[in-house]
Amino acid sequence: MSHSEVFPITSPPASDHGPAVDSPPDATDHHRSSWPVVGAAGAATLYAGVALVLVASAAGTVPPVLGVAVAVGGGILTAVALFGWLSEAFLSRVATGPADAETRRIHVTTMVLFLATDLGTFGALFVYYGFIRAGTWPPAELPPLIGSLILLNTLVLVASSLTFHAGHNALERGERRRFLAWVGVTLLLGLVFLAGQVLEYYEFVVLEGVAVTGGVFESAFFGLTGLHGLHVALGVVLIGIVFVRGVRGAYGPERDTSVATVGLYWHFVDAVWLFLVAVLYVGAAITF
């Protein structure tokens, strides 16, 4: 360590190949990582791309497609960074023994906190729906909301929560093959739900001519189902990661941290869907 400074403003950079043996703990107990700044750059590019689209359509000097390209590039960069991050933090470590109980608690709590923020994210849109329900209702002719598709999709999502839970139970009993089977089924059910959602949008938008800008109900409908669909899509990605890691043997009865956190997320998304069906589908069709 160099003494050329009076007092380094922070600890000097740790060497890249791990902590030295007998240097002071303060100088070496911090690792470094490039992924946060790369991820931030990706997110910034994504947002800048969206901004470029909006400015371009207003200024009329740059083709908006350029902005779309920038946004897509930003999205890819973000995804790469998140994957690099995940592999640095979790995937690269081939642990075999039981996970530290404290670490598990920390991660589960963090997921609960994230889901608490999601309450606000969904809440704002539900408040909008409350506003239009308190106004003139129904505002216009509503699309045919309740049909076999939505019932089937609801069953699929509820079933996927149960299968994931069954998988987690199997893992705790040490039945690895059964765990993998259940998680695989969950993954499939998630994909089926997404396909059902796409089909529903296709029926509404293309066949029925229900546009996003069609009216006050459409804003609520596409806003809420769209936000929920994004959550399901992220959930499918997460379950996919759990599945792949499961195949590689990353989990055991005492080593189930990410199974627990992803499970929490998946059950939350399921619960939001049930609430959403109750108020947005069934609730809209019923008038007082």
Add this chain to the structure above:
Amino acid sequence: MSVSVDPTLLRVGLFVAILGGCLAVAARAREHDASVRPDGGAHARRDLSLEVASLKRGVKRWLTTTNHRDIGLLYIAFGTTAALWGGIDGMMIRTELLVPAASVWNEPTYNELFTAHGITMLFFFVTPVFFGIGNYFLPLLIGADDMAFPRLNAIGFWLLPPSLLLARAGLLSEVTAKTLGFFVGENPVVRFFGALSEPALGWTLYVPLSTQMANPQIDLLLLGLHLSGIATTLAAINFVVTVVYERGEGVTWANLDIFSWTMLTTSGLVIFAFPILGSAIVMLLLDRNVGTTFYAAEGGGPLLWQHLFWFFGHPEVYIIFLPAAGLMSLILPKFCGRKLFGYQFVVYSTLAIGVLSFGVWVHHMFMTGIDPRIRAGFMVTTIAVAIPSAIKVFNWMTTIWDGSVRLTAPMILCVSAIATFVIAGVTGIFLASIPINIQYNGTYYVVGHFHLIVMGIIPFMMVAASYYWYPIITGRLFDRRLARFQATLLVVGSTITFTTLVILGLFELPRRIAAYPAVYAPLQQVATIGAYLVGISVLLWLYNMLWSYWAGPPVEDADVWNLKATEQFTREWQWFEARLEREYGIEPTEPATVRPSSTAVPGEGSPAISTQFRPIVSKVAENTLVGALGGLVGTLLMTGVLSSGAVIGVFDVAAFADLAGLIGLPQDPLVGYLVFLAGGMTLWPLLFVTIARYIPGRTQITRGLWFATIVVAGFLLAFYTGQTGLELVGYVAFSILGHWAYGLGLGLTLQYAIYNWDVEV
């Protein structure tokens, strides 16, 4: 008054000038660094190398760091930069308001200025700086190795600079368009940048204005705010997990320091408030660009935006206030030599504020025609939220009581912040009352009220913390004398500015408007002068921080604030001490005497003011009496001089009649003279006795003369009766002579009393 400087160029120019000044200070300070190491050798200078290799190393080191202290410093540097940016906007707002007409710049510029000022300060200055302080010190205070998620911590910071750039892209692109246009003339690129300009709609982004304005920079602003919201939420989750799970040995919920408590509560508020804003912003973006109906009249309407915005916005008030309160509870006791009074109550009041802050949002919307019964409910909750804040204030005051107060720079800021916060809080309680709110909501009263918080306690505590912990961060000492001056100037400037705004509001001057009736000009000018004092004090702070970083004397004893003597040498200082010993061989020291900060036994613990009641009262009485005698002598001497002036005809005795009229007595010269005499025996001598020790001069006589010379300016204005030419010269001369006579009489009497009657002044 008319300025032809282009406001956008001026805004960028001032910012660049300040940054340039910072670099110049750093370079000069480095040249001046002549510090000596404890072992006698000269300290090597701090690196300020501009070689490519070392720059590359530096960039890589800062970009990839996950160390909580590094990230804390990044946050603080970012927040300070934003503060300078928003501060320039603030100074320009006040400059525009120097004159009644909107003639310095025009109305649109003024609207842009207050929009940018609010958004920059609230979103990009306050929260980042507090998260920075939290990042650096919270893990040290709770004995954690680092934050719970170091990488999450890093990305939480790195999302902020692009958010700020997006939010303020209007200014940058306007300047780019103007500069490019100047050189290359009209072309598509210039048109592209010219399409953006700073939004002019107020930081609350109310619809329908924000859905109707075409300016695409509004979209960029919304994107920037959304991104910054994500960053803030990530950081908040990290803080909660860190405090809950990463506490070191011996740190329990029962002895967790108050700053960590407030950071925990603030983070909890962020977790529930910011996502609402995030969704509300996306809905606004969709309304603007896709054609959804979230805020359209037939959909949620403008009221929906206000509900969502303020459901976020009011907790946001406490998100930015609570860390300041935490710093107060942490720093104040150290300079009272006394433990924080009522620890549990301060904790509970923090949690109570956290809960109540979500139940008061409609008080921002009393004017929107909401059902009166709902308004009444929110009036009650709003008044209720004052109670936990008051609990904090009383606990702070009780901590000072019986303490041995040391008026260091942080302490000056602490005690002043209590005072300004009390004014802010009390004006707020009045605003909570619906009838008063309807009268004053649209006026400067509100601006004054909330600035007494967002200026009167938040930056005060940031600056206090920057002084208090400066040695830990830099290993150097700052200029304490300059710091005390800077702290006082900041307090004086803020108080002048924002109490004046409260008064302007009581005269019902509407806010957010560039032009105003001429009758308000004097008060507006006073407020502007106060604001300039704040600006100067900020530059002095910046200078002190930078200069001392390179040229301040190195720390030679970890107990910089003499905290060991009262057993208040807390964890972060212990960590610092261990580090000094490990890296520089600086041995820990022990003070000569040690007493606990918690004792209640007089003589053993803190000095007890209650046991010294009698001597204090008798000293005050003695000073008052001697001062009155000196004032009588002085005023009589002055009367002689003024009488001569009256005889010659340069001084009009009728001016005394006005003095009597001013305080509601009959307008008679004799009554006025008696008032003058009474003032000369009470007000002025007491003021002199209070500040005499700060006035130059070895004897009371010299000081008395200086004092009289200073106050003569007020007299000249008050007793002026329209003299011109030679008469005016005579008036000024006799006024000065008269005051010197007064100062001489006062000073001589006091000096006599000190020599012969053993009076202590």
